[in-house]
Amino acid sequence: MAKDKCIIIPAYNEEKNIVSVIENIREYSDVDIVVIDDGSKDSTSAMARKAGAFIIRHPFNMGYGVALQTGYKYAVEKNYDILLQIDGDGQHSAKFIPELFSQVESADCDVAIGSRFLSESQYRAGFLKSIGIKLFRKIILLITGEKITDPTSGYKCLNRSVFEFFTNDTFPCDYPDANVIIMLHRAGFKIREIPVEMTSNPDGRSMHRGIFTISYYLFKMFLSIFVTLIRRN
Amino acid sequence: MAIQQKVFAIFASIVIFIVIINLVKNGKLKEEYSWLWLLTGFVMIILVIWYDLLLILTHLIGAVLPTTTLFIFAILFLMCIALHFAIKISTLTDQVKNLSQKISLLDAEKLNKQ
Numbered sequence: 141m142a143k144d145k146c147i148i149i150p151a152y153n154e155e156k157n158i159v160s161v162i163e164n165i166r167e168y169s170d171v172d173i174v175v176i177d178d179g180s181k182d183s184t185s186a187m188a189r190k191a192g193a194f195i196i197r198h199p200f201n202m203g204y205g206v207a208l209q210t211g212y213k214y215a216v217e218k219n220y221d222i223l224l225q226i227d228g229d230g231q232h233s234a235k236f237i238p239e240l241f242s243q244v245e246s247a248d249c250d251v252a253i254g255s256r257f258l259s260e261s262q263y264r265a266g267f268l269k270s271i272g273i274k275l276f277r278k279i280i281l282l283i284t285g286e287k288i289t290d291p292t293s294g295y296k297c298l299n300r301s302v303f304e305f306f307t308n309d310t311f312p313c314d315y316p317d318a319n320v321i322i323m324l325h326r327a328g329f330k331i332r333e334i335p336v337e338m339t340s341n342p343d344g345r346s347m348h349r350g351i352f353t354i355s356y357y358l359f360k361m362f363l364s365i366f367v368t369l370i371r372r373n
Numbered sequence: 374m375a376i377q378q379k380v381f382a383i384f385a386s387i388v389i390f391i392v393i394i395n396l397v398k399n400g401k402l403k404e405e406y407s408w409l410w411l412l413t414g415f416v417m418i419i420l421v422i423w424y425d426l427l428l429i430l431t432h433l434i435g436a437v438l439p440t441t442t443l444f445i446f447a448i449l450f451l452m453c454i455a456l457h458f459a460i461k462i463s464t465l466t467d468q469v470k471n472l473s474q475k476i477s478l479l480d481a482e483k484l485n486k487q
Contacts, residue, residue: 196481
């Protein structure tokens with residue numbers, strides 16, 4: 141029996157990109173597309189609806205992690221078996237969707253992560269970000285023994301038991317990155333990375349920008365990893 | 374303890390007490406949050422009236438002046454209150470997040486039918 145699948149796209153003020161992202165996905169997949177509009181001030185919802193996506197709209201902006209979790213809750217409610225998350229800014233190339241789906245579908249792993257560092261990608265991370273990524277790779281390797289090349293990737297495919305696990309209040313909604321990988325490992329889920337292409341954000345925006353934001357991010361991430369480690373599963 | 378200190382401390386404690394009780398009476402402060410404040414006011418009055426207790430406490434914690442003891446306990450109480458609020462805010466943050474997600478999910482069916 142074919143498994144029910146959906147694609148969730150958390151989006152905040154993405155009216156310029158959301159339509160092309162949805163159209164791009166449609167080229168490679170015909171599964172249900174759900175856009176979680178995180179209280180955008182522009183017409184993201186209207187544009188996404190016109191493009192044929194199902195819209196969930198937050199009453200106010202609550203952040204990327206909360207938008208993702210709303211998507212997980214929706215998928216649990218609607219009994220989907222497999223969920224794929226992709227960013228709404230067009231950074232992730234949709235042509236890897238079938239590959240990500242098939243990894244989880246074939247039950248080889250519980251989570252398939254699209255890594256921009258396993259292939260010759262056009263993606264160029266900034267100096268500070270690449271140091272951060274290398275640091276978290278080492279931390280993940282040290283704690284879990286697993287080699288994850290792209291701990292900050294938001295391009296993931298999850299099976300039901302994983303996204304159900306993420307509907308819990310312990311899901312780190314502020315910055316779900318390396319800490320989530322450690323959480324998954326501790327909960328006994330199998331993670332696999334596959335090479336994907338990503339471009340730098342077309343608008344030049346990124347979630348982690350500026351020296352203060354990056355320092356705060358690093359501090360929060362260390363704290364979150366520490367909390368994940370001391371918490372009982 | 375000088376008589377002026379005593380009078381001022383009792384006066385301050387009684388004012389705090391009356392303000393808190395009035396806030397609870399008018400429904401502006403929940404009983405749930407008032408108990409720590411009432412306890413603070415109550416302990417202040419006890420320490421002022423029962424000066425020997427303050428001296429014993431000062432000796433116990435190794436402070437030199439009884440006023441230091443009062444300040445230490447005041448700071449400890451304020452820290453407890455701040456921590457109590459931080460715990461409450463954490464719970465409320467989770468509740469607001471969960472409620473907003475629930476509303477968004479309920480609203481989504483309607484929004485997509487229009």
